[in-house]
Amino acid sequence: EVHLVESGGGLVQPGGSLRLSCTASGFTFSRYSINWVRQAPGRGLEWVSYISSSGNVIYYADSVKGRFTISRDNANNSLYLQMNSLGAADTAVYYCARDPPGLPFDSWGQGTLVIVSS
Amino acid sequence: EIVLTQSPATLSLSPGERVTLSCRASQSVSSNLAWYQQKPGQAPRLLIYDASNRATGIPARFSGSGSGTDFTLTISSVEPEDFAVYYCHQRSNWPPITFGQGTRLEIK
Numbered sequence: 001e002v003h004l005v006e007s008g009g010g011l012v013q014p015g016g017s018l019r020l021s022c023t024a025s026g027f028t029f030s031r032y033s034i035n036w037v038r039q040a041p042g043r044g045l046e047w048v049s050y051i052s053s054s055g056n057v058i059y060y061a062d063s064v065k066g067r068f069t070i071s072r073d074n075a076n077n078s079l080y081l082q083m084n085s086l087g088a089a090d091t092a093v094y095y096c097a098r099d100p101p102g103l104p105f106d107s108w109g110q111g112t113l114v115i116v117s118s
Numbered sequence: 119e120i121v122l123t124q125s126p127a128t129l130s131l132s133p134g135e136r137v138t139l140s141c142r143a144s145q146s147v148s149s150n151l152a153w154y155q156q157k158p159g160q161a162p163r164l165l166i167y168d169a170s171n172r173a174t175g176i177p178a179r180f181s182g183s184g185s186g187t188d189f190t191l192t193i194s195s196v197e198p199e200d201f202a203v204y205y206c207h208q209r210s211n212w213p214p215i216t217f218g219q220g221t222r223l224e225i226k
Binding site: 104109110 | 154156160161162163164167173205207209213214216217218219220
């Protein structure tokens, strides 16, 4: 069974940094692109970032470009999101989502909550 | 950026009724349109991909149609477990990948 588990969320002050992780199991992680998607409290879904299976293609939403860095460690079935210069608008549940070739996001983690507040 | 506009924002209906949700794209996405269901406190769940294909394990009461800029998700007879928020999603022309703002299906 496909399983994605996010971790690393928490309370951080404005201007601070946080590193999120997503650990995968139940499938061959190195064969899949992965995305980060976030959801502010009571709001809709917002795509944040994409990384290809090998890690050589990366995209970001304009709202996080220059502040967030996506990376992956295929040997350890892990995805990361380094988040810097955090602001209140970054408060959200952050999900990692598997991205099969030719299909939309077919499996999601349960999410990790990031709260940016003083 | 392709903007997806969902309507209505909220739908109130009773179990057993038929419901149609709409998603309109600001430019053509061909058939590269998906639908997700999200219940409170849960991650989104893929329902429909490529506009009309049901994902694995999705009941036949869910169906999708459309192409280009206009899409619909239909639930033929709403079950109690179907009350949730529904999002459409495109990656025809990306980045960025975009989602609609959601339609909330609530019990009348």
